[in-house]
Amino acid sequence: MNRIQLSQGGGGLESQALISQLFYRYFNNPILAQAEDAALMTLSGSLAFTTDSYTVSPLFFNGGDIGKLAVVGTLNDLAMRSARPGCLSAGFIIEEGLPYADLERIVGSMAQALQQANAQLVCGDTKVVPKGAVDKVFINTSGVGQVQCQPAPGMNQIQAGDALLISGDIGRHGAVIMAAREGLDLTTELQTDCALLWPQVDALIQAGIHLHALRDATRGGVAAVLNEWAQATGLGLWIEEAYLPISEPVQGLCELLGFEAYDLANEGRMLIALPKSQVEQALSILQQLTDSQQAAYIGEVRAAQPSRVVMQTAWGTQRILDWPKGELLPRIC
């Protein structure tokens, strides 16, 4: 089988061949085709800039792969500041011996996700390291996009009285990776939620919703985002456990393996803080879109219980919802 060689990352003839035969073919656009050390962009105005490295294992999982994740994850970080999908960079670190077909499948997924997002990959870097120096392939993507709201959504705009929404059912991505690692076959029932959040953000902006803060609930899940918001704002976040949308297979897996869905990673779900008066309008917009049909009101921001996340449990009691702790699930994204 055709496998990636060290020489394809050396900067010489074989590197050039890999770049032109694989990357330029899938990511073809006029900026990238200039083949310079840095791409030139004509963006202007207020810009958002973000980066993420993707180390997920396994590389391919139900509903996605590391390539789709690397594009969607970084564009989602831009969207959380109301930035439209714009220009992306990609840095590949490939283990010598990776099947070429795997790399091509990943690159193909990236190209498809970019096309769906109407974004461009404008610069890249490829390293090939000796066997054992990295596990198969890691991808970094960084993104630059134009901010659409002034001010951009941010924690500093969260205020007492705001409502808190979640854009869909939680924990799918974490559950899919966990199931794959445990060798459980849940293909038919359970897919990652990995999806672009921009269409939802865009629809809310177009409707005049005041997006105080947005955050995609990746590593550490919903619990981590809520705690970060509570800590940064000094306000109290009140959550109704029963309102958290959790699909049946995710709930089942959590019970089986002893996790909580709100600690699990998502790759296409966001928390939204917004004025309470706009909740109904926002939910009705979100529920019309494919990936946010399960969008729900989950709680609100109060001045009481400063810096804490308080959860009203399904049993009617209250408890503090703490930061997720410990190893959680390494290489979830």
Next chain:
Amino acid sequence: MNRIQLSQGGGGLESQALISQLFYRYFNNPILAQAEDAALMTLSGSLAFTTDSYTVSPLFFNGGDIGKLAVVGTLNDLAMRSARPGCLSAGFIIEEGLPYADLERIVGSMAQALQQANAQLVCGDTKVVPKGAVDKVFINTSGVGQVQCQPAPGMNQIQAGDALLISGDIGRHGAVIMAAREGLDLTTELQTDCALLWPQVDALIQAGIHLHALRDATRGGVAAVLNEWAQATGLGLWIEEAYLPISEPVQGLCELLGFEAYDLANEGRMLIALPKSQVEQALSILQQLTDSQQAAYIGEVRAAQPSRVVMQTAWGTQRILDWPKGELLPRIC
């Protein structure tokens, strides 16, 4: 000894602690301190965007380390499009068990290099992967900077009659890494050339030099850049071997290990294509700056021998200088 734990990359409590106690402390600036998913920048005009992953082994070497390299390397890619050092992202992929002291030393180097460059680290990402999934630590940096020349230097501006300069003696970075791997102790004589190229580019721009094209000669060395330029322009590049500045320790090591200095990586040397009429002025500017005292004229661009790099050897004969081939030196940068 204090070592990095998996939990410090999980997105929970321990991740937050690592980020605030290490990264925010060293990279402290108002944009990063917002702690949002994407940083907001107020750049405008024509922008350059670039990315590089750094996998160098060993992590620490004569005259630098992976941290300095990760900042300087990416800012140099911006400088090659005449872009001033601007905003940087950093994505760390850390192996479980890495000594905390090593990570802190690397982060300290990055902070120092950023300060010297007058650049800011505005967003980042930290992953910790299980032992064996990555070798110690890999770093990706991406950069965005404002382009100063219109048009920006690029291969498409190289023309027959242009002169070719190199900004200093070649092959140091490759030689240092090679020596370290072979266990040769050349500490006193041989240091990496890893250094910021922006001061040189800026000085040339200020003096009104027409920078047709710039390219830092990293992986694949001077030979790779010259071949890329020849291939992209369809012009012939004529080089005088005797004009290539090579230090004695680099030359010695090349003879010992059977390499050519023009195939070795540099991390602070650039090729410059410019009008022949400005060669003397450009050299006199470069030779006054610390890191480019050895700047030299090395050849010119001609219409003859299209797409070829022709080298006039020290023996008076001519030969084709080809792309570097084969494995070269993995993990050189």
